[in-house]
Amino acid sequence: MSQLTEQPAEGPVPTSADVARLAGVSRATVSYVLNNNTAVRISDPTRRRVREAATELGYVPHAAARSLRAGHSRMVLLPTAHLPSTPLHHRFLHGLESGLRRLDYTVVQYGSIGLDPDDAARAWAELRPVAVIAPGSVPLAPQGIAVLRRSGAKAVITLGPQPVPGAHALITDQREVGASAVRHLLERGRHRIGVVMPAEAGPALFAGPRLAGARRAAAAGRARVEELPLHYTEESAAALAARWSTLGLDAVFAYDDAYAMLLMRALQDAGIQVPEDTAVVGADDSMLGRLLRPRLSSVRMELATVQPLADLVDRLVRHPGTEPERHDLLRARTVHRESS
Amino acid sequence: MSQLTEQPAEGPVPTSADVARLAGVSRATVSYVLNNNTAVRISDPTRRRVREAATELGYVPHAAARSLRAGHSRMVLLPTAHLPSTPLHHRFLHGLESGLRRLDYTVVQYGSIGLDPDDAARAWAELRPVAVIAPGSVPLAPQGIAVLRRSGAKAVITLGPQPVPGAHALITDQREVGASAVRHLLERGRHRIGVVMPAEAGPALFAGPRLAGARRAAAAGRARVEELPLHYTEESAAALAARWSTLGLDAVFAYDDAYAMLLMRALQDAGIQVPEDTAVVGADDSMLGRLLRPRLSSVRMELATVQPLADLVDRLVRHPGTEPERHDLLRARTVHRESS
DNA sequence: TTGAAAGCGTTACCAA
């Protein structure tokens, strides 16, 4: 048929038994050598023979067999929801991942969008991860946590604005973002503050807490806060801008820089002066904001450094059964530019 | 110590033997029932007893044991480089993933940034994936392909602008992006065309091919193309804008919308009129471009629909040893707005 | 210093 011969022959996958045969030793010896087992002394010539045999055959150990025998894996599972995310988020994930790799964990992302929460937890559990770090964008109920723990996960950790009962929590408290923006606006003398609420599903997760933080800061400063639902479309922005004067607002916190740009453009097109008539504050402190005119004031966020976090995960894995811990990751401060 | 008792007891993980014991049947029967094995008839009462026992124990099958026994897994490994990517890219990945899930594959992403190419391939091979789909941002050499094939991967597929010898290739031919932009500019009567070359490592992968496509289209239209290295900073953009008049260009293709915005802003700040003095074209057709003034002309890209792609992967897995195939995924056309 | 053998959780073959 289409069984054309290729360079890497369609042969059977080499096992440690093949290596042993070629090196003229037992499988045990192969295991000792390749795992640098110090508890047992192997002669240097033997070591060399084993190594050479392994290389010659292109032997790669079988992770499944290994963890089956060991009774546990070193896989850390990171369910993902594939939301386009910010550079900050990317740096964080990458840092966490390489931190864990340094501790000899295998980090694996498992796309879980559109799965029923229970199915998802079961699917993760089948892989018998030693730890699961679930972002808030992925549904994880106490039910799912129980399944994971029963299947041997030593640590179940959530990552997001909300903790989940029974799991450890790395908290990115988005309320601080909204609060920082509103405090900034209060300092600039604004008291009637709109807060853009993205209608899209992805941002919705963060939008609620940001609004709550904005409300809290506003209450402390005798300011008024008004929710402003907005789709990420020009039409929606234009519609909002058209009724802007009826809202009686002198400032707006626009969820993030992208929504801020969308709204600011619509406001300007509708003849509303920024910042004179209305101050605008975004969030993410992206390059985008610096390129707008007026330059966009924006909430800058910083996440905790990651090596300590990887160490934390490691500690939780080694001491399962500790009370759920909470760790606050997010710091926010507003960078003042021209739009406010 | 810190061994506080928790709700999900620290007990042993339930196995199919436990389910069998509780249901009063053999392990084989459990396997038949839970896998809906049709080759074997099991009485309904037995089925029910087994199912109930499994639920009661919270039994989840052990994927490693299963694939060890089966001699193969259904894992598709997707090495990732964690570049912040476009919504288009996200939609594509998510679609491919759910398409493969529908075909009963387990899709897993493996962050591989900063790994030596050979180490990376070995690490992937340890998981014994049935297929590997490696984006161009992840280094994969013929050496690595051989390791993967030897370890049982039925299909090794690259995804990006360049094919790799020995692997199947899903090609996103970025040359077409540059060519489309330049053809558009030629139609608008421009003949001295700058092409922005991002100095950052991430975009560099796409920048070369886009430039090559631009050159090809320019040659066909007797136009001149000039490379313009640019860092993604305001300073770099300002520096480029400052020497703009000495370049004698009447148009620029700016790699993507973000770089286009950066450059367009710098040009405007330097008093250069867009599009009168210089036409600007971006790429990605993002919301960003529609919000700029003048509105940004941009190359819109479309990727092939994904279910056929998932089917393709499935076919390659079922017919290993077929000649490396190439499939072209990318379509590009330029959307004309005000900046050109 | 090395080897033989058991066992991890599954599934598939063959008997009963």
Add this chain to the structure above:
DNA sequence: TTGGTAACGCTTTCAA
């Protein structure tokens, strides 16, 4: 219709 058993690849204990 159901059960016993062997085997997948690996590590580790015990014996030589």
